[in-house]
Amino acid sequence: MEDGILEPIMQKILIVEDEPDVAELVAFNLNRSGYTAIIAHDGLSGLDTAWAEEPDLILLDLMLPGKDGFSVFKELRRDTRTSRTPVIMLTARAQTEDRIQGLEAGADDYLTKPFSPKELILRVQSVLRRSEKTPGKVTFDCGPLRFDKNSLKFFLANQEVDLTATEFKLLLYLSERAGTPQTRHDLLRHVWGYSDDVHSRTLDTHMKRVRKKLGDQAGMVETVRGVGYCLRQPDQC
Ligand code: CA
Numbered sequence: 001m002e003d004g005i006l007e008p009i010m011q012k013i014l015i016v017e018d019e020p021d022v023a024e025l026v027a028f029n030l031n032r033s034g035y036t037a038i039i040a041h042d043g044l045s046g047l048d049t050a051w052a053e054e055p056d057l058i059l060l061d062l063m064l065p066g067k068d069g070f071s072v073f074k075e076l077r078r079d080t081r082t083s084r085t086p087v088i089m090l091t092a093r094a095q096t097e098d099r100i101q102g103l104e105a106g107a108d109d110y111l112t113k114p115f116s117p118k119e120l121i122l123r124v125q126s127v128l129r130r131s132e133k134t135p136g137k138v139t140f141d142c143g144p145l146r147f148d149k150n151s152l153k154f155f156l157a158n159q160e161v162d163l164t165a166t167e168f169k170l171l172l173y174l175s176e177r178a179g180t181p182q183t184r185h186d187l188l189r190h191v192w193g194y195s196d197d198v199h200s201r202t203l204d205t206h207m208k209r210v211r212k213k214l215g216d217q218a219g220m221v222e223t224v225r226g227v228g229y230c231l232r233q234p235d236q237c
Contacts, residue, residue: 010036011128014055016046016072017090018064022113026059029117030124043067051081057128058082059111061090062098073105084152086127086165103205108166109192126193131165142175143234144217156217166191167210171231174221179233181224 013035017023020041027037038053040046043064050058058076062069069089076082089102089110099110108127111120131152140147146155147168154163154171163171170191174182188199207229211218222230 010034011056012036012038012053013124014038014040014046014050014053014058016040016043016050016058016064016069017061018042019061022061025117026120029120033121033124035124043069043072046072047075050076050085051079054081055085056131057124058085058087059090059124060087060107062102063092070101070105073102073107077106083162084131084165086131088123088127100201100205103202104209106164106209108164109202122193127165129193130169130191140172140176142178142231142237143220145171145175145220145234147172147175156214161213163210163213167206167213170206171210171221174229174231175237178231178237181227181230184228187228 013030015023015026015030015037017026017039018041023039023041027039030037038049038055040049043066046058046060046064047067060069060073064072073087073089076085076087086108089099089107090113091098091102091110092113099112102110108130109123111123138148138150140149144157146158148154149172152163152165152168154161154168170187173187173190184200184203188194188196188203192199192202207221211221214220220232220234222232224230
């Protein structure tokens with residue numbers, strides 16, 4: 001590779017949103033913050049664009065004509081080109097159930113409309129930070145758990161288990177502090193970049209999914225009542 005000053009690589013963000021005004025406004029704010037925004041106006045073209053462009057993050061509206069946001073999301077997760085791409089779902093204020101369903105399905109975060117440009121950028125930065133590759137030591141082992149920090153691959157007793165970027169970061173954070181209870185506040189601050197009552201629910205939803213994916217090792221993640229969560233210290237960690 002050639003030495004010298006490299007152009008910063010602009011991170012690419014795909015917006016799947018059928019309302020042109022909203023899409024334009026979001027794209028404008030992303031571009032202004034140094035991202036490259038691409039817009040798709042319905043679910044099908046959203047999928048095509050996602051697979052052709054392989055964006056760093058996808059903002060996915062749930063209420064779309066034709067193929068709805070949830071169906072789009074499932075297809076994104078099924079395809080290797082986008083199975084690990086962070087997704088922030090866009091929901092209308094009243095659709096609390098959608099939001100919960102979205103998080104349970106594996107979305108990294110959600111934004112409730114109407115949202116401010118500032119809130120949008122903060123969430124995008126936070127989700128992208130979570131999915132960034134970590135320099136330094138590449139793997140971390142904790143008993144039967146193995147984390148490859150560069151590829152974000154996770155192995156349970158040598159079997160690869162698919163974790164989203166958020167689940168990966170959450171479980172890694174607990175594993176690196178195994179045996180020491182972590183407060184809800186610290187987990188939210190570290191993994192989501194902010195902490196408030198609304199997101200308390202988000203933490204529990206993600207933890208529930210992590211436990212499910214740990215299968216018969218689910219008991220390694222202990223709930224510490226009134227505090228938060230703790231990863232039980234295995235023999236080698
Ligand atoms: Ca819509």
